[in-house]
Every structure is written in structure tokens, then in C-alpha cells.
Amino acid sequence: MTDIEARAREMLNAVHSASDMNALESVRISVLGKKGVLTEMMKGLGAMSAEERKIMGPALNGAKDQLTAAIAARAQTLQAQALNIRLAQERIDISLPARPEIRGAIHPVSQVIDEVIAIFGDMGFSVAEGPDIESDFYNFTALNIPPEHPARQMHDTFYFNEKPDGERLLLRTHTSPVQIRSMEKTKPPLRIIAPGRTYRCDSDMTHTPMFHQVEGLVIDETAHMGHLKGCLTEFCKAFFEVDNVRMRFRPSHFPFTEPSAEVDIGCRRSGGELRIGEGEDWLEILGCGMVHPKVLQHGGIDPDKYQGFAFGMGIDRLAMLKYGIPDLRDFFEADLRWLRHYGFAALDIPSLPGGLSR
Ligand code: DAH
Numbered sequence: 230m231t232d233i234e235a236r237a238r239e240m241l242n243a244v245h246s247a248s249d250m251n252a253l254e255s256v257r258i259s260v261l262g263k264k265g266v267l268t269e270m271m272k273g274l275g276a277m278s279a280e281e282r283k284i285m286g287p288a289l290n291g292a293k294d295q296l297t298a299a300i301a302a303r304a305q306t307l308q309a310q311a312l313n314i315r316l317a318q319e320r321i322d323i324s325l326p327a328r329p330e331i332r333g334a335i336h337p338v339s340q341v342i343d344e345v346i347a348i349f350g351d352m353g354f355s356v357a358e359g360p361d362i363e364s365d366f367y368n369f370t371a372l373n374i375p376p377e378h379p380a381r382q383m384h385d386t387f388y389f390n391e392k393p394d395g396e397r398l399l400l401r402t403h404t405s406p407v408q409i410r411s412m413e414k415t416k417p418p419l420r421i422i423a424p425g426r427t428y429r430c431d432s433d434m435t436h437t438p439m440f441h442q443v444e445g446l447v448i449d450e451t452a453h454m455g456h457l458k459g460c461l462t463e464f465c466k467a468f469f470e471v472d473n474v475r476m477r478f479r480p481s482h483f484p485f486t487e488p489s490a491e492v493d494i495g496c497r498r499s500g501g502e503l504r505i506g507e508g509e510d511w512l513e514i515l516g517c518g519m520v521h522p523k524v525l526q527h528g529g530i531d532p533d534k535y536q537g538f539a540f541g542m543g544i545d546r547l548a549m550l551k552y553g554i555p556d557l558r559d560f561f562e563a564d565l566r567w568l569r570h571y572g573f574a575a576l577d578i579p580s581l582p583g584g585l586s587r
Contacts, residue, residue, distance in 0.1 A: 233270070233285070237292040240266065244299045250307050257300050267293055334572025337548040338441055338560060342424045344579045344586065345443050345544070348467045349422045351581050352460065354445070357421040359407035361428070362389070362398050367406035371527035372485040380484055385430040387438075400428035404444035405485060408520070408539055411446060412528025417535050418449035424544060435557050441544035448520065448530065448537030454488070457517055457538035465494060465514075469551060470585060471506040486518025486539060505550060512550065515542035551586070 240260045247253035260267050271289050274282055327333070335343075346356060359367070365376075374380050384402040391397050407423035415421075424443040432438055447456070458478060465474045475495025483489040492515045497508025505512075517540035522532035545557055552571060554560070559567050579585045 231288065233288045233292055236266070236270075237295065240292075240296055241299055244296065244303050247303060247307070250304065250311070253300065253303055253307060260296055261293070261300075267296065333575055334568050335575055336560075336568065337552055337554065337571050337573070338544060340573045340579065340586070341544050341548040341551070342441070342443070344468060345422065345424060345464075345547075347579045347581055347585065348464055349445065351467075352420075352463070354420045354422045354447075357407050357411045357423045357446075358425065359401070359404070359410045359423065361401060361426050363401040363406050364396070364398060367409050368399055368401050368403075371409040371524065372405050373521050373523045373527075374484045378484060387428050387430055402429050403427050403541060404442040405539070405541060407444050408446045408485070408524065409528045412448070412525070412530050417530060417537075419537070420447050421445070432558070434555070435546070435549075437545075437557050437561055439561065440557070442541055443544055445517075445540040446520070446537065447539075448525070448535050450535060452537045454519060454538070457519070457540070460538075461492060461515070461517065461540060465492075467581065467585070468547065469494075469505045474506040475508075477511060481516065481518075483516055483518055485521050485524045486516075487521045489516065489518035491516050492540075503550065503553065514546065514550070515540055517541070 240256075243256045243260070244253070247256050257265075259265055262268065267289065271293070274286060274289065277285060350356075368386075369378070369381060370376070386402050387400040389398040404423045404425050404427060407421075407425070411419060411421050411423070422443055422445045424441065426439055427442045428439050429436070430438060445460075447460070462474070462476055465476060466472065477493045477495075478490045479493060481489045481491040491513055493511035493513050495506060495508055496510050496512045497504045498510060517538065520537045520539050525532040525535060525537075545560055548554060548560075549557060554571060573586070
């Protein structure tokens, strides 16, 4: 064994026995650092004869490659070991029951989403989803809102910067694009609701830049306005947990439905309290209508064969009405005192037989 080989072996041993990253770094410096053993040996090459250098050069370079690779491999092993130790130390026993004083609560928005799903689930609807970041096509054009349509301005849209190909993505301004995505995915008959986040550049007592909506869509060969009315009436009774709700379907306009309506529910305001279902006042709670033939076409559905209805409502608004929460902005402040006051017990999952909000 040459002298170099013997010394290289010693250095390799030092690398392999380095017990942590600091020790390994010291070994690296002592071998390959500016004044390291191997570095010094390489400096000696210049003083050698050409013959000697021919032998020593490759030998030293070989040793250097070998040591560099060994250090990298040892570093990987040590890092993996350190990670495993940390994972073991920071392990959390998720089977432990929560301590009462730190028990979490279900946010009213989650609660209302669960309630809405329970009610429509019972009517045979399934839950559909779509992305928060949408294309202009799904959010507007496919819903019969072409580029120059004035309805676009009403949406206070958050746009992303233009992509190199000129496309501008956006944060969806409503859950209606899920209508198109569902039509593309599933052949009729179709019966879905799509709860989710929506975004508009707006902020006051009743508006926040991020809010929640739930969309509904039913497509088959015979669905008509009467079904829409029945479906929404049943929903309101179940949701507000009252036997009778005064409701009014008021003619309105949405580009994606024809005819379109807005739904108001009767209410009474007295002594700072709001009672839903009775009384002389009206509160608007949702928009709806028969799906426009052009929207069906954009979703790849033949409007001569199929028809259907759609509706959309604000989840946060439903939560404010049902649970008497005055300011929408508080929903998103993450204030624990607010959440303890308005939150719901985590294990009381809303169901029709079990009760929605009890
Ligand atoms: N997308 C509408 C909005 O955000 C709400 C809406 C109205 C949805 C009518 C519908 C509908 O599906 O038929 O203002």
C-alpha cells in the first residue's frame, strides 16, 4: 500500500466515524480545507519531478474524489438520522383526548356548510368542487358573460398578472364556474351543490374580500321552475329550522339564467332582534333561475334535450342571519373569544334526523 493510500484510508475512517454534522465539518476542514492534510499534499506536487507527479497527481486526485464523495454520503446519513431523532422526539399522540380548556370549536362558516350539505344531501345532491384560481372562461365567458358584458364590472374581480401568452387568471368571484366544470365532468342527470371560497375587492360590515358561497345545479330532461321553487322552499324551512317560511320569488336578471329570480324571506326586526320566517320585512338571500341554453352549450350539454335550474347564495350571510352575527369581518379575524362565543361543538355533526344546530 502506498503512503497516500494509507493516509487516505485514515482520513476515510475519520469521515465514517464523525458522529454529527459538526464533527464531520471539522474532519472536512482538516482534510480538504485550505490547510487540510490533502490540500497540503497537493501543494507539494509543484515541487516534484515530472515523473513523480505522473504517479502522485492521479493518486492524490483519486483520494480527493473518494473523500469528497464519502463526506457527502456521511452528511446525508447524519442528516437522515438527525431528522429521525427529531421526528421521534416531536411525535404527537393524536389519540389523546383534548383537554377541556383547550377544546376547539367549529367556525360558523364550517357549521353552515355542514348544515347546507346535510339538507341538500338528503334531497339527493352531491358535493362538487372547483379551483379558487379560475380562468376568465369558467368565471365569466362560459356563464354567458362575454368580455364586454357590464356584469363583469359588478364583480370587483381580483386579477393575476398577465401570463406570457396573454391569459389573465383570476380569483373566482362566485361559485358558478363549478356549474360548467360539473357539466364537463358528468353527463346529466346532474344534481350538485358546490360550497366554497369566493373573492371580490370589497370590504365593509357585510362584505369581506374573501367570502363563501354555495352553488346549486340540477340538470335533467324535465326540471322546471316549480322544482326550483319547491327545492328552495324546503331548504329554507330546514335551514332556519321553522315549519313555515314566508318566501317571495322576485323576477331578476343574471346572464347565466333565463328566467332569473331573487328569493326574499320574510322577517321581523324588533328590539334589535331579527326573526326569520315571519313578519312584514323582506330579506334577500339568494339568486336563482333556469340555466341559460348557452351555459348548457358551454358545458357540453345539448340544450334541446336537457334543461335545469341553478341557484347561488352567500354562506356567510346565511350564518349571520341564522346565528345573529352582526359583522362579517369578525368571521375572519381569528379571535378566539369570538370563536368560543359563536363556535359549535366539534362532535355535533349536523344531520337532519339528529338536528342541524342543536
Ligand atoms: N353567481 C351569482 C352571484 O354571485 C349568484 C347566482 C345567481 C348563482 C343566480 C346562480 C344563479 O346559480 O342561478 O351573484
